Amino acid sequence: MSMTEPRELFLHDLRDIYYAEQLLTTALPKLAEEATDPKLKEGFEKHLQQTKEHVNRLEQVFAILDEDATGEKCPGIDGIKAEHDKFMKDEDPSPEICDAFLTGAGARAEHYEIAAYSGLITLGDALGERDAVELFEQNLADEKAALAELETAAKKLATAAKA
Ligand SMILES: [Fe+2]
Ligand SMILES: [Fe+2]
Numbered sequence: 001m002s003m004t005e006p007r008e009l010f011l012h013d014l015r016d017i018y019y020a021e022q023l024l025t026t027a028l029p030k031l032a033e034e035a036t037d038p039k040l041k042e043g044f045e046k047h048l049q050q051t052k053e054h055v056n057r058l059e060q061v062f063a064i065l066d067e068d069a070t071g072e073k074c075p076g077i078d079g080i081k082a083e084h085d086k087f088m089k090d091e092d093p094s095p096e097i098c099d100a101f102l103t104g105a106g107a108r109a110e111h112y113e114i115a116a117y118s119g120l121i122t123l124g125d126a127l128g129e130r131d132a133v134e135l136f137e138q139n140l141a142d143e144k145a146a147l148a149e150l151e152t153a154a155k156k157l158a159t160a161a162k163a
Contacts, residue, residue: 010123012072014061017116019071021054024109027081034088035102036095037160040153043146044106050142057135064131080108096161103154110147114140 003009028051032044062069084105087093093101117140124133 006123007127010120010127010129011065011067013116013120013123014058014065015070015072016074016076017113017120018055018058018062018069019074020077020113020116021051021058022071023074023077023081024051024113025055027084027109031084031102031106035099037099037153037157040099040102040157043149043153044102047106047142047146050146054139054142057139061132061135064129076112077109080105080112083108096157100154100157100161103150103157107147107150107154110143110150113143114147117143 003012025048028044028048032041032048035041035044059069087101087105088098091097117136120136121133121140124130124136
């Protein structure tokens with residue numbers, strides 16, 4: 001059966017980011033462990049706590065919509081994770097290169113989440129789901145802040161890796 005309702009697309013996208021956020025709660029501890037730079041480590045740990053809150057907010061959205069909180073397998077975020085895993089396995093990077101790499105891996109995930117929440121906000125606005133949109137906006141603000149921190153760290157670590 002073909003999808004014809006914007007609300008179905010909204011739910012699909014919600015399930016997609018719900019899957020992605022859950023995956024990130026298991027990926028971020030690994031990134032924190034792999035990072036050598038204390039500030040980068042701390043940044044991943046902080047974003048892990050925020051990510052747990054993101055999952056929580058999405059569960060609130062499911063409740064608002066009166067739908068079961070279930071994820072929909074998201075090949076996009078799986079691919080970002082697979083890219084990270086492959087690099088770490090194949091390249092066995094030095095600590096400096098590893099830190100520089102991790103800022104890029106993290107930034108890829110943040111860009112994915114930012115695109116997902118921006119889309120959900122647009123759809124949610126069109127559907128009049130004001131309470132859901134407010135929760136998405138809170139998550140989006142965290143993702144944007146996390147991306148900005150990663151970009152700052154990337155500049156610092158790229159210079160350090162060169163030295
Ligand atoms: Fe998130
Ligand atoms: Fe994030």
